[in-house]
Amino acid sequence: MVELPAATASESAFVFWSAVVFVLGAVVGSFLNVCIHRMPRDLSIVRPGSHCTQCGKPLRWYHNIPLLSWLALRGRCAFCGAAISPVYFIVELLNAGLWLALWLKFGLSPELAAYCLLVSLFLVGMFVDLEHYILPDEVTIGGTVAGVIFCTVFPQLQAMPNWMDGLFQSVVGLAAGGGLLYIVRWFGNLMFGRKVHSFEKGVSLVLDKTRLRLDDGEEKPEEEAVKDVLTSKRDRIQFQATSGRVGEQNLAGLTVRISSTKLTVGGQSWPVGDAPRLEAVAHEIELPRDAMGLGDVKLMMAIGAFFGWASVLFTLVLSSVLGSVVGVLLIALRAHQWGRPIPYGPYIVAASFVWIFFGPDLTQWGLNVPLR
Numbered sequence: 001m002v003e004l005p006a007a008t009a010s011e012s013a014f015v016f017w018s019a020v021v022f023v024l025g026a027v028v029g030s031f032l033n034v035c036i037h038r039m040p041r042d043l044s045i046v047r048p049g050s051h052c053t054q055c056g057k058p059l060r061w062y063h064n065i066p067l068l069s070w071l072a073l074r075g076r077c078a079f080c081g082a083a084i085s086p087v088y089f090i091v092e093l094l095n096a097g098l099w100l101a102l103w104l105k106f107g108l109s110p111e112l113a114a115y116c117l118l119v120s121l122f123l124v125g126m127f128v129d130l131e132h133y134i135l136p137d138e139v140t141i142g143g144t145v146a147g148v149i150f151c152t153v154f155p156q157l158q159a160m161p162n163w164m165d166g167l168f169q170s171v172v173g174l175a176a177g178g179g180l181l182y183i184v185r186w187f188g189n190l191m192f193g194r195k196v197h198s199f200e201k202g203v204s205l206v207l208d209k210t211r212l213r214l215d216d217g218e219e220k221p222e223e224e225a226v227k228d229v230l231t232s233k234r235d236r237i238q239f240q241a242t243s244g245r246v247g248e249q250n251l252a253g254l255t256v257r258i259s260s261t262k263l264t265v266g267g268q269s270w271p272v273g274d275a276p277r278l279e280a281v282a283h284e285i286e287l288p289r290d291a292m293g294l295g296d297v298k299l300m301m302a303i304g305a306f307f308g309w310a311s312v313l314f315t316l317v318l319s320s321v322l323g324s325v326v327g328v329l330l331i332a333l334r335a336h337q338w339g340r341p342i343p344y345g346p347y348i349v350a351a352s353f354v355w356i357f358f359g360p361d362l363t364q365w366g367l368n369v370p371l372r
Contacts, residue, residue: 018103025099026066028120029092035124036091040132054082066092087127095123098353105357110154115356117146118306122349125299129345135295140302144174147305158308170305177304177312181297184316198284202242205285207258207278212237226272230260230288239282247276256280296344303352311355314363318351319344 031045037053038045050059057079063069070089077084098119106112125139148170151157155166158173197203199216206213213223230236237258241251246265256278257264263275270276304312327342 018100021103022096022100023066025096025116026092028099029095029123030064030066030088032095032120032124033088033091035138036087036127036131039124039136039138040128040134052077052079052082055080067096091123091127095120098123101357110150110157114146114150114154114157114306117150118143118302119353119356121146121302122299122352125295126346126349129295129343133293133343135293135299135345137298140295140298143302144298144305147174147302147307150306157306169308173304173306173308173312174301175304176309177300177302178297180312180316181300185294185297197287200283202281202283203285204244205237205239205278205280205282207263207272207275209275209277210273212258226258227260230258233260235260235288237285237287239280239285241280241282244278244280246278246280251278251280256282293344296348299345299348303348303355307352307355307359310363311352311359314355314359315348315351318354319347322350323347 034050035045037043048058050064051057052059054077057077060078063073063078065072067089070084070086070092073084075084075086075089076082099116102112102115102119106115121139121143125135128139129135148167151160151170152163152167155161155163155169158166158169160166160169201217203214203216205215207226210226211223212226212229238256240253240255242253244251246256246263249265251265254266258272261272263270263272263278265278300312300315303315323342323344326347330342
């Protein structure tokens with residue numbers, strides 16, 4: 001039996017393990033697709049097994065081979081021929097590619113395990129946010145907890161010599177991430193937190209104790225708790241009623257203001273929970289809006305927990321630049337309408353990936369301050 005030279009054997013082993021990491025990344029990416037589809041719909045990620053979302057038929061094992069099955073099926077269900085979103089293929093390829101890049105940069109190390117978990121979590125958050133404008137707590141809070149645990153067990157992730165310093169730096173990072181972005185959110189809501197909506201045919205509003213329902217006649221009306229719609233003391237709903245009643249009082253021509261704690265009609269006020277039932281119709285209504293969701297705040301906490309305070313500043317600046325550039329391009333290309341919300345989470349995720357591979361070196365070079 002011919003023995004390979006040591007260098008050749010070492011190179012072969014490296015190529016083999018690189019291929020293993022890529023394949024494992026693609027397999028995990030396939031599971032991430034399940035999470036992306038089911039989490040925002042409050043469905044179990046375990047049961048039922050993989051199936052076509054159109055015809056409901058269970059997929060056979062050879063329909064579930066990461067990357068290859070989508071290509072072999074040409075993006076179509078094998079049973080009903082319904083289109084399978086290219087997002088499935090993209091997520092598998094992205095996760096596999098990122099895992100391989102992490103392996104090439106960090107080798108077999110605590111960083112590899114920690115960051116593979118992080119990028120997979122963040123990919124779920126990115127694609128859920130793109131479609132549903134939400135960031136699941138499993139991604140944000142789960143990522144924050146994972147960051148604290150990893151940095152405590154492996155303090156070298158925070159460039160610290162012992163677990164106490166690693167824990168401390170992780171907690172400082174998550175506090176910096178959550179605190180800084182919460183301040184940005186607070187100022188954004190202060191400046192842009194209200195918008196007047198016009199309705200040619202009118203919109204009806206019902207306030208019954210602590211439940212609120214809006215119906216514009218175009219979409220199915222949803223009833224929500226007042227505290228879920230008006231989340232801060234500054235939030236309010238205000239309009240001039242064209243018709244309606246509050247208790248036995250006629251509302252026509254009166255200004256109505258609803259806050260999280262109080263209903264005011266004309267010069268009369270009630271605590272929301274004790275107010276008489278209100279039914280009103282208006283053609284213009286001022287509604288609160290969030291300049292930034294709390295999910296983005298929690299996502300930045302996870303970044304700070306994993307990488308420390310410096311990563312928070314880097315990620316905030318880069319994500320803002322990315323969001324602005326992409327937003328302007330989309331509007332210029334008429335792919336996005338001015339005034340419609342743009343999910344910020346994907347840009348935070350993209351900026352955090354840049355930090356993993358280049359951030360510490362770029363920041364150290366720019367500021368001449370060692371970060372690792």
